[in-house]
Amino acid sequence: xxxxxxxxxxxxxxxSTVSRVFSGNAKISDExxxxxxxxxxxxxxxxxxxxxxxxxRRTETIAAVVPxxxxxxxxxxFFPQVMSGLLDAAYPRGFRILLSGxxxxxxxxxxxxxxxxxxxxxxxVVLSTRLDVDTVGALRRQSTPFVILGRPVAEYPDICWVDxxxxxxxxxxxxxxxxxxxxxxxxxxxxxEVAVTRERQAGYQRAMDEAGLPVNPNWxxxxxxxxxxxxxxxxxxxxxxxxxxxxxxxxNDLMAIGVMRALRELDLxxxxxxxxxxxxxxxxxxxxxxxxTTLRVPYAKxxxxxxxxxxxxxxxxxxxxxxxxxPSRLIVRDSTAPCKTSEV
Amino acid sequence: xxxxxxxxxxxxxxxSTVSRVFSGNAKISDExxxxxxxxxxxxxxxxxxxxxxxxxRRTETIAAVVPxxxxxxxxxxFFPQVMSGLLDAAYPRGFRILLSGxxxxxxxxxxxxxxxxxxxxxxxVVLSTRLDVDTVGALRRQSTPFVILGRPVAEYPDICWVDxxxxxxxxxxxxxxxxxxxxxxxxxxxxxEVAVTRERQAGYQRAMDEAGLPVNPNWxxxxxxxxxxxxxxxxxxxxxxxxxxxxxxxxNDLMAIGVMRALRELDLxxxxxxxxxxxxxxxxxxxxxxxxTTLRVPYAKxxxxxxxxxxxxxxxxxxxxxxxxxPSRLIVRDSTAPCKTSEV
DNA sequence: CTGAAAGCGCTTACAG
DNA sequence: CTGAAAGCGCTTACAG
Numbered sequence: 001x002x003x004x005x006x007x008x009x010x011x012x013x014x015x016s017t018v019s020r021v022f023s024g025n026a027k028i029s030d031e032x033x034x035x036x037x038x039x040x041x042x043x044x045x046x047x048x049x050x051x052x053x054x055x056x057r058r059t060e061t062i063a064a065v066v067p068x069x070x071x072x073x074x075x076x077x078f079f080p081q082v083m084s085g086l087l088d089a090a091y092p093r094g095f096r097i098l099l100s101g102x103x104x105x106x107x108x109x110x111x112x113x114x115x116x117x118x119x120x121x122x123x124x125v126v127l128s129t130r131l132d133v134d135t136v137g138a139l140r141r142q143s144t145p146f147v148i149l150g151r152p153v154a155e156y157p158d159i160c161w162v163d164x165x166x167x168x169x170x171x172x173x174x175x176x177x178x179x180x181x182x183x184x185x186x187x188x189x190x191x192x193e194v195a196v197t198r199e200r201q202a203g204y205q206r207a208m209d210e211a212g213l214p215v216n217p218n219w220x221x222x223x224x225x226x227x228x229x230x231x232x233x234x235x236x237x238x239x240x241x242x243x244x245x246x247x248x249x250x251x252n253d254l255m256a257i258g259v260m261r262a263l264r265e266l267d268l269x270x271x272x273x274x275x276x277x278x279x280x281x282x283x284x285x286x287x288x289x290x291x292x293t294t295l296r297v298p299y300a301k302x303x304x305x306x307x308x309x310x311x312x313x314x315x316x317x318x319x320x321x322x323x324x325x326x327p328s329r330l331i332v333r334d335s336t337a338p339c340k341t342s343e344v
Numbered sequence: 345x346x347x348x349x350x351x352x353x354x355x356x357x358x359x360s361t362v363s364r365v366f367s368g369n370a371k372i373s374d375e376x377x378x379x380x381x382x383x384x385x386x387x388x389x390x391x392x393x394x395x396x397x398x399x400x401r402r403t404e405t406i407a408a409v410v411p412x413x414x415x416x417x418x419x420x421x422f423f424p425q426v427m428s429g430l431l432d433a434a435y436p437r438g439f440r441i442l443l444s445g446x447x448x449x450x451x452x453x454x455x456x457x458x459x460x461x462x463x464x465x466x467x468x469v470v471l472s473t474r475l476d477v478d479t480v481g482a483l484r485r486q487s488t489p490f491v492i493l494g495r496p497v498a499e500y501p502d503i504c505w506v507d508x509x510x511x512x513x514x515x516x517x518x519x520x521x522x523x524x525x526x527x528x529x530x531x532x533x534x535x536x537e538v539a540v541t542r543e544r545q546a547g548y549q550r551a552m553d554e555a556g557l558p559v560n561p562n563w564x565x566x567x568x569x570x571x572x573x574x575x576x577x578x579x580x581x582x583x584x585x586x587x588x589x590x591x592x593x594x595x596n597d598l599m600a601i602g603v604m605r606a607l608r609e610l611d612l613x614x615x616x617x618x619x620x621x622x623x624x625x626x627x628x629x630x631x632x633x634x635x636x637t638t639l640r641v642p643y644a645k646x647x648x649x650x651x652x653x654x655x656x657x658x659x660x661x662x663x664x665x666x667x668x669x670x671p672s673r674l675i676v677r678d679s680t681a682p683c684k685t686s687e688v
Numbered sequence: 689c690t691g692a693a694a695g696c697g698c699t700t701a702c703a704g
Numbered sequence: 705c706t707g708a709a710a711g712c713g714c715t716t717a718c719a720g
Contacts, residue, residue: 003713014691019715046461051713053394054696066431074428075627084418087410091445098442101435117390257631283419284628287601347697358707363699395697398712
């Protein structure tokens with residue numbers, strides 16, 4: 001491949017001049033520019049991005065490491081929406097996305113620090129939700145900017161994150177059910193180790209408390225974000241001899257779909273007998289029967305905002321700052337209806 | 345950030361020695377290695393990947409440009425499956441994925457050649473299905489390895505691609521319907537500009553021809569891969585006064601879902617009155633009612649194979665070669681049944 | 689506006 | 705096994 005030196009020779013100028021016409025911002029006479037450009041054209045020259053990166057200490061790349069996760073991760077709405085959002089922010093700013101895989105949660109962290117330490121990217125958006133205090137602390141101690149998608153459990157003043165207010169919006173969902181007359185409402189959470197599971201649970205608890213409704217511990221079940229987990233949650237409640245709740249809030253749509261499958265087996269009709277609300281507004285939510293009422297979480301927007309904050313930080317040569325909540329929205333479809341009965 | 349030189353000073357050795365302990369393959373005395381490692385540890389040194397890349401002329405990165413596509417692209421199975429497949433191949437080989445956006449089909453090509461020409465990655469997997477002869481020709485003329493996901497229309501002997509045999513597997517689907525007794529079968533294609541649309545149509549035609557069944561041109565409709573497109577296909581057939589086919593093959597699941605929605609409006613029951621086969625086995629296919637019989641296209645496997653061929657080429661310093669078809673598989677669920685009537 | 693030189697942080701062939 | 709030097713292909717402060 002031709003280098004800047006080949007072009008310089010061909011055009012009869014110094015390599016630095018060639019560099020100047022390609023980096024754009026320097027003053028170059030029209031005549032010189034034309035000579036350089038035509039020489040470059042003839043030789044098929046394109047500047048080597050790696051050499052440029054080394055010199056300017058910027059790669060115009062932001063990184064993300066893809067979490068090591070449950071089977072079906074790539075069937076969920078989260079990943080593609082996040083990618084879409086990152087590209088939306090990066091592309092118009094001339095940045096690209098560098099993706100790394102990982103094969104365990106520990107390796108995920110390793111990969112992050114690898115990319116950061118080896119300066120393979122100018123910044124990183126952290127997709128992992130399970131950052132412990134150590135990891136966040138280590139992230140702050142290094143100098144490459146980062147922003148976390150999801151509020152980390154440890155609150156540092158100077159950390160940058162973007163999230164949706166899970167507690168608040170789950171509370172809104174549960175309030176919606178309560179306003180429909182439901183009093184026995186179940187919460188089907190994801191992995192209890194994950195922060196968002198606890199946040200949503202807190203929202204559920206809050207809405208129930210505010211309405212003065214008792215929460216039966218048996219109504220709180222963890223389905224680990226799997227269809228099967230939602231399915232089993234219903235059967236679990238049934239098996240321990242509990243009266244069936246008249247409404248379920250599930251922390252993702254897959255689990256909500258599992259809940260509906262189990263209810264069908266028990267000859268309980270959705271929404272006539274039981275109401276169900278899911279979370280995420282996955283593609284299947286609107287195609288399922290009955291169409292699923294769900295809390296739409298704006299992953300793409302969150303990722304866009306995260307990438308914007310990150311790129312701003314990179315361009316200004318400062319650590320990323322700012323904390324942002326992006327609103328979620330309840331999408332009412334056909335899986336929710338007024339409660340038939342009013343006894344507790 | 346500390347450099348190799350800082351570590352060398354600290355350890356009292358030459359920078360080249362530090363380089364050798366970090367690049368791994370050189371013989372270094374245990375004592376020297378220990379000194380270097382401890383110096384590196386103290387300083388928090390990690391080798392700069394960009395400097396290394398410039399020196400060894402390898403980035404350990406493969407690129408892909410995300411096509412500029414219809415709204416809903418990121419809700420489809422294609423993109424996440426491909427990403428998953430690329431990561432599956434790249435990660436264990438120590439490669440990362442570099443992603444670029446694009447804002448038009450032309451720009452997609454531009455971005456590709458940008459990445460290739462600027463050597464920002466060691467190779468590229470081409471996701472675009474609309475490569476014309478010029479583009480493929482230009483790709484061959486440059487020296488960075490590439491592999492195309494999807495067989496390009498122009499057949500070059502030395503080009504590397506991975507695909508599924510769309511014609512063959514669509515023919516199998518149609519044959520399955522024919523064996524169920526269906527004789528009036530409609531084909532709902534995607535964008536007729538896209539090669540796969542024509543390949544599947546050829547498969548449809550072939551299966552019909554082999555069975556000696558007439559193909560009514562009115563049964564061939566293009567739904568542009570959208571739910572609405574499938575929906576309109578059915579109404580279109582109805583409106584022009586055509587007898588309704590007893591079976592539909594749709595080139596993706598979204599369109600199949602649209603077909604089912606339209607049939608429901610016409611009070612035609614799936615599968616009792618009409619059978620429907622979709623394509624891709626999108627996540628919603630198994631959750632929809634009735635569960636959709638569909639041709640599962642192994643995008644993840646295709647992408648893995650593509651990335652493997654690409655990385656092999658990179659490591660051997662040769663252009664990528666080989667052509668591979670990955671088998672698709674018909675997943676029979678509840679949207680297909682024997683034909684009630686046997687008149688044509 | 690253009691040239692000459694030093695530098696970005698590594699690697700590696702060549703000596704010893 | 706280790707050092708000294710040249711090189712990977714750019715950029716940019718310094719002169720003029």
